[in-house]
Amino acid sequence: MAAPMEHMTAACAELERWVTEELGAGEPRGEDGLRRITALFRQAEYREAADEKIFALILHVLSRALQEIQTRIAACDPRAGPWCDVSAECFRCLRNACVQCPPNQVAIRNAGLIEEAVTLIGVLSASNVSQESCLVAFRCGLQFLGNVAGGNQDSQNSIWKRAFPHLFLSCLTHEDDKVFAYGSMVLYTCMDEDKMADLLEPANLPLALSVVSAYSARSEADWLHLIVTERFLKCPELVKQMYISQSHADRITLLELILSTISEKSPLTEMESTSLREIATFLSDCFQKQCKAVLKLAAPGDCEQQEALVVIRLLDLLCEMTSDADHFSCLQCCPGLLDTVVDTLRLTHLAGKQSKNVFTSTHSAALGRDLTHAAVGFKAHLIRLIANLCYRNRENQDKIYQLDGIPLILDNCSIDDNNPFLNQWAIYAIRNLTENHEKNQELIAGLERQGLADTSLLESMGFLVEERDGKLLLKSAKK
Incomplete structure (x- = not known):
C-alpha cells in the first residue's frame, strides 16, 4: 500500500493539471481530482500529509469561482450553478482538512482562504439565485468556517473580522434551516468575551437582538441558547442594552433564558455570579418600573397585554x-x-x-x-x-x-x-x-x-x- 504522502502527491498533481488545463477553458468540469482529495481528507493520516500547495490550488479555484459567480449574478445569468458546485466541493475539501488538524487550520488561514471564503459566502448569501447549487455552496461554506474556527483563536478572529455583523445577520434571518443552524454555530464558535465590546456598539446591537428574536421563532436552536446563556449573560451591560431595545415578546424570551440558566446551572462560577448579580439588580429596577402593567389583566377582553x-x-x-x-x-x-x-x-x-x-x-x-x-x-x-x-x-x-x-x-x-x-x-x-x-x-x-x-x-x-x-x-x- 502506498504511503499517504505518495497518495497526496499524486492527488495534488492531478488537481494542478485540472486547474491549469481545464479550469480556464470555460465551464468547470472534470473536478474529479478535487473530489478525490475531499475523500482522502476524511482520514487523519491524509489530513496530516497535506501539502500547502493543495491549499494554494484550492484558493485559485475559489477565486475563479468567486469572479464567475459575481459576474453571472450581476448579469442575471442563470448559469452560475456549475461554479457553485465547484465552490461547494472546495468547501467540502477544506472542511474535511480542518477536522482535528490544527496545522491545516493554520495553513488554510495563512493561504488567505478564510478571507476568500467569507467573501464568496457573502455573495451567495446576498444573491437572488434560487438554484439549489447556490444554497448547497452556502451551507458547505459555513461548515468550513465552523471547522476552521474550532479551537483556533486566530481563525476565529479572522472570521469575526470579516463576517461580523452582516454575514451573521444574514444567517440568522435565512429561511433555510441548515443555513440558520450552521451560521449560528459559526457565530457561537467565534464569539468570546473580547467580542462583547463589538456588540455594544449601537450599529451592531441588532445582531444581539436578532439572536433572541431568532430563538423566539426557532426555540429548538441550541446554538442560540448557548450564545445567550454562555456569552451574553457574562456581559451585564449588553443584557441591559438588549432589554431596553427589545420588543415585549423578545424580553419574555430573554427572561426565560436567564431563568433557565439560574434554574439549571449549578454551581455558578464567581464570574457568572458577579455578572448575574448585576443583571438581577437591573431586573429588579425594571420590575419596579413596570409592575403596575400587570393590572391590565384585570380588564375585560382578550386584548394583547405583552x-x-x-x-x-x-x-x-x-x-x-x-x-x-x-x-x-x-x-x-x-x-x-x-x-x-x-x-x-x-x-x-x-x-x-x-x-x-x-x-x-x-x-x-x-x-x-x-x-x-x-x-x-x-x-x-x-x-x-x-x-x-x-x-x-x-x-x-x-x-x-x-x-x-x-x-x-x-x-x-x-x-x-x-x-x-x-x-x-x-x-x-x-x-x-x-x-x-x-x-x-x-x-x-x-x-x-x-x-x-x-x-x-x-x-x-x-x-x-x-x-x-x-x-x-x-x-x-x-x-
Missing part, C-alpha cells in the same frame, strides 16, 4: 433568584423592591375584590379552570418574593411591619384556585417574618384578638396562639 406578561416573567425570575441566598442576597438590599412588591400585592388584591377578574379568589369553575392564564399564581409569587426578601433580614422584617404587610399576607392566604400553593408560600412568609422578631410575632398573635384573623386560619398555616401572663404568644403548631 407588557403585563413581561412583569409576570420578571416576578418569576426574581422569585428564583432570591431563592438562592448565597448568590443573590444583594436583592434583599435593592432600594424600593420590597415596598413595590407589597404595593403590587395590595393593588392586585384590591382589584380582585372590586370586580370578578383573574385576581379574584375562586374555589371553582369559571376562573380557576383556566390554569394556563398568565396571571395564575401571580399573587402567590408576590408572597413568595416577600418571604425570600425577608429571609433572615431584620431590616426587611421591620419594613413589612411598617408597611402593614402582615395583615395583607394573612388576608391573601385562603384557598384560591387561581393561586396554587398560596397557603404554603404564606406559611413560609410568616415563618420568615417572625423568625427572631418578637414585634411581628406579637402583631400576628394580636390579630386573633382584634378579629382580623381567627385561630382556624392561623392553625391552617401551622401556628397556634396562646395567652400567657396576659400576653398573646404565637407558637409553631409542630412539636
